[in-house]
Amino acid sequence: MSKQEKHRILMVSDFFYPNFGGVENHIYYLSQCLINLGHKVVVMTHAYQNRSGVRYMTGGLKVYYVPWKPFLMQNTLPTFYGTLPIIRTILIREKISLVHGHQAFSTLCHEALMHARTMGFKVVFTDHSLYGFGDVGSIHMNKVLQFTLADVTQAICVSHTSKENTVLRSGLPPEKVFVIPNAVDTAMFKPAPERLSNREIVIVVISRLVYRKGADLLVEVIPEVCRLHPNVRFIIGGDGPKRVRLEEMREKHSLQDRVDMLGAVPHAKVQSVLITGHIFLNSSLTEAFCIAILEAASCGLLTVSTRVGGVPEVLPDDMVVLAEPDPNDMVQAITKAIQILPQIDPQEMHTRMQTLYSWHDVARRTEIVYNCALRCSSQNLLERLSRYLPCGAWAGKLFCLVMIVDFLFWRLLQLWQPDRNIEVVPDIYLANHPRDKTSRDSNIYDHLR
Amino acid sequence: MELGTRPFAIFSSIPSLHLSFFLLFKNILVHKIENENPNLPCSATIANRISSQTPPPPLSPKTSTALRRSSPIALFNHEIAESVRMEASIGRRSSPTQPKWRKVAYGGMQPGFQDNHTDESFLEDMIMNASVVKRDLLKVMLDSVSISQYVCIVALVVLVWTYTLRSSFNENSLMLLDIILLGAGFFVFLLTAEMLSFDLLLSYVLKIFFFITGVYFLSPIYHTLTRSISSDSIWALTTSLLVLHLFLHNYSGSTVKAPGALENPTFTSNISLNASIVASLLIASRLPSRLHVFAIVLFSLQVFLFAPLVSYCIKKCSFRLHLFFSFGLMAATLFFVYKLHGLLFVLLSGILVFVNLLGPYWLIRIQEYKFEINGPWDEAKLCFNITE
Incomplete structure (x- = not known):
């Protein structure tokens, strides 16, 4: 580790624990590993039910649950300026040097980045999702993203496909966009202690049962696979609107004894479900980066997946069988996977995953992006406005207006509640700082350098 | 028909959105590369x-x-x-x-x-631009004739409503009009039908009989339905419902399923049909007698339900006939509207010119700005139908 300056980072997203998903996971693990690297990390999200105020998590990770209620799909109501006072207070209280926003759907993230830019902070944005260009919803979403990214210092994407998508959507120069994938906590996803017998092959599916995750593909694929391979059994974990269709399929083809429907599986139990199977099946129709595949591979399962979005980049070719999102092709892929299954050693796969993916590596690479962002020159309001103006004949002027009002509002706040009146929080250093973990992964870093 | 089901939407909002989006996109890329990296x-x-x-x-x-x-x-x-x-x-x-x-x-x-x-x-x-079709101006113009034809049909219905409300038409002439329309529609339908059988005819006659009886027995209810609402509100509501009807109407087919038509009516075309029916009921409730109400509701329903079907049959039978029919209808409508009110005449002819000449020209012009991007980030489309 070199003697670099230590950053004080604010992670902002609407999505954080107790909600669960890829983004939440990413923020948590990234924060933990950045803390390990000696940085200070504070997370900001909106209040979840009665969880409001400040909480501490493992390793002294401080989480601000700001008292804004979500109104739709865990998103806060977009108010433009409503969040400025509290964000300003947090930024000053915690002596933040850099703001890192996550996920394009998150209104809190967009607002925080906007205010942080107004106050002259450097901002980094991570995009976790893919978007098309065709429909009205996408056009709107892309416009919002363009607004946020017009002035962002650096951007991060989770896969190369996602980078292409983000560059097209936002018009950012490609050299400003970094690709840093997600990782998996290999210590949490260990394979079964003893190898399962190959007499009966168990295929595991764990996903929300919705259209975008390809639940309709499963409805077509499962009966066909059961017909072709009498020794195959399915375990389906997850819940959602398409669950009814899967249950209908199970009854129609009398597969009650061969298809287990577990319902929603809490994340803590995912590993115990995964290790009961041989093959993991992912049927998503769109995916920027599939963490579920990583978890399955880390548990030593052979993965069969649709070839969509960033999925082909996630695993080496010998650890995954890819298929087009078409029932026939998927059935063929599963057949192929069953054939090569005897050559797969779960323990070996697990060890390989440890070298391929690590959150510490992700944190290291993110640190480089932070350094890059902090090296960029600061700009005054006029210089920044010149970036918004070309965002569109109407939109550009509108964006400029929004930013000017934000700037005035910030100045007003400074008069009303001067910075020196905001109390600064003393830093807490935990005695048992878990530094030994980094040394365990140091071989990867040596290899990388 | 190439034009799609909602030509007005094509002409107005969405392409301009697309257009502005892609112009923006162009601007920002140029700007980004030239201005933001002065050192590079x-x-x-x-x-x-x-x-x-x-x-x-x-x-x-x-x-x-x-x-x-x-x-x-x-x-x-x-x-x-x-x-x-x-x-x-x-x-x-x-x-x-x-x-x-x-x-x-x-x-x-x-x-x-x-x-x-x-x-x-x-x-x-x-x-x-993987799925962009090259459009031909003449073809788009000819296709847009269907739209102006239907606009004229709606204008004629409004004319009949106006004359009835002014008591220029009495209930007997309205009933005569209903019968003539029904007969003419049936006649066209029979002429253009591909397969005919006695059973099919009988079922049609039975259905129409039930339909007429239903409307007859419901007309007292319609008669008093909106007594407490002022006429101005009714007119305003009717106008907006008709505009909604025209915007969402399925111009490429028929909401009432033609025999042999493959696809089911879409959600928007159903909304459109319902808007027109509500509009005709609102107008009917302003009329003096029950027989008036019955006649006008029957008339409106006949037109709104079956005129698209009849014109669809004509178009399927012969495109030339369809063009003649449409132009005849346009001329007649313009004449009647001229007799009613000068300003309305100008408005209607403006709409017709726009739909038939300016709209297609505009569509072809903005075609060159069409810019579709597809790539691995797109959501995969399922290659089979989901039957819920």
Whole structure:
């Protein structure tokens, strides 16, 4: 580790624990590993039910649950300026040097980045999702993203496909966009202690049962696979609107004894479900980066997946069988996977995953992006406005207006509640700082350098 | 019919949105590259500089066919993507000993490459304007005749409503009109039908009988339905419902399923039909007697339900006949509207000119700004039908 300056980072997203998903996971693990690297990390999200105020998590990770209620799909109501006072207070209280926003759907993230830019902070944005260009919803979403990214210092994407998508959507120069994938906590996803017998092959599916995750593909694929391979059994974990269709399929083809429907599986139990199977099946129709595949591979399962979005980049070719999102092709892929299954050693796969993916590596690479962002020159309001103006004949002027009002509002706040009146929080250093973990992964870093 | 089901939407909002979006996109890319990196030489100029020395990387067949069809802006964007790729390739050429960059996410940072490395394969899977159809002005104009025909039909219905409300038509002439329309519609239907059988005819007659009886027995209810509402509100509501009807109407087919029609009516066309029915009920409730109400409701329903079906049958039978019928209808409508009110005449002729001449011309003009981007980030489409 070199003697670099230590950053004080604010992670902002609407999505954080107790909600669960890829983004939440990413923020948590990234924060933990950045803390390990000696940085200070504070997370900001909106209040979840009665969880409001400040909480501490493992390793002294401080989480601000700001008292804004979500109104739709865990998103806060977009108010433009409503969040400025509290964000300003947090930024000053915690002596933040850099703001890192996550996920394009998150209104809190967009607002925080906007205010942080107004106050002259450097901002980094991570995009976790893919978007098309065709429909009205996408056009709107892309416009919002363009607004946020017009002035962002650096951007991060989770896969190369996602980078292409983000560059097209936002018009950012490609050299400003970094690709840093997600990782998996290999210590949490260990394979079964003893190898399962190959007499009966168990295929595991764990996903929300919705259209975008390809639940309709499963409805077509499962009966066909059961017909072709009498020794195959399915375990389906997850819940959602398409669950009814899967249950209908199970009854129609009398597969009650061969298809287990577990319902929603809490994340803590995912590993115990995964290790009961041989093959993991992912049927998503769109995916920027599939963490579920990583978890399955880390548990030593052979993965069969649709070839969509960033999925082909996630695993080496010998650890995954890819298929087009078409029932026939998927059935063929599963057949192929069953054939090569005897050559797969779960323990070996697990060890390989440890070298391929690590959150510490992700944190290291993110640190480089932070350094890059902090090296960029600061700009005054006029210089920044010149970036918004070309965002569109109407939109550009509108964006400029929004930013000017934000700037005035910030100045007003400074008069009303001067910075020196905001109390600064003393830093807490935990005695048992878990530094030994980094040394365990140091071989990867040596290899990388 | 090429024009799609909602021509007005095509003419108005969505293309302009697309257009502005892509113009913005163009602007921002240029701006980004030229203004934000004053210390870096502009990528486009680099591309120009090197294009004279090194041949550009060959286009993939998909991209080049898309390119041939694409618009100036699409070309422009393609150039940007190209220049980015070239820049990347120059960087690579300078140090030939480096291992090749791979488009993978595993294994940590790739040795010799930063995380913001942009490879020459960047955006190579992007496909532009893959599903864009080239439109022909004459064909679009002829297709738009269906729209003006239907606008005229609606205008005629409104005329009949107005004359009935002014008591220029009495209930007997209205009933006569109903019968004539029913007979004429049936006649056309029989002439153009491909397969006929006695059973089919009988079922039609029975259905129409039930329909008429139902309307007759419900007419007292319709008569007093909106007694407490003022006439102005009724007119305003009717006008907006008719406008909604025209906007959402399915101009390429018929909401009432024609025999042999394959697809089911869409959600919007159902809304459109319902709007028209509500509008006719509102108007009917302003009339003096129950027989009036019955006659006018029957008339409106006949037109709104079956006129699209009849014109669909005519169009399927002979396109030339369809054109004659439409132009005749337009002339008649313009004449009657002229007799009613001068300003309305100007309005209607304006609409007809717009729909038949200006709209198609505009559509063809803005076609060249059409810029579709597809790539691996798109949501996969299922190749089978989901039956819930």
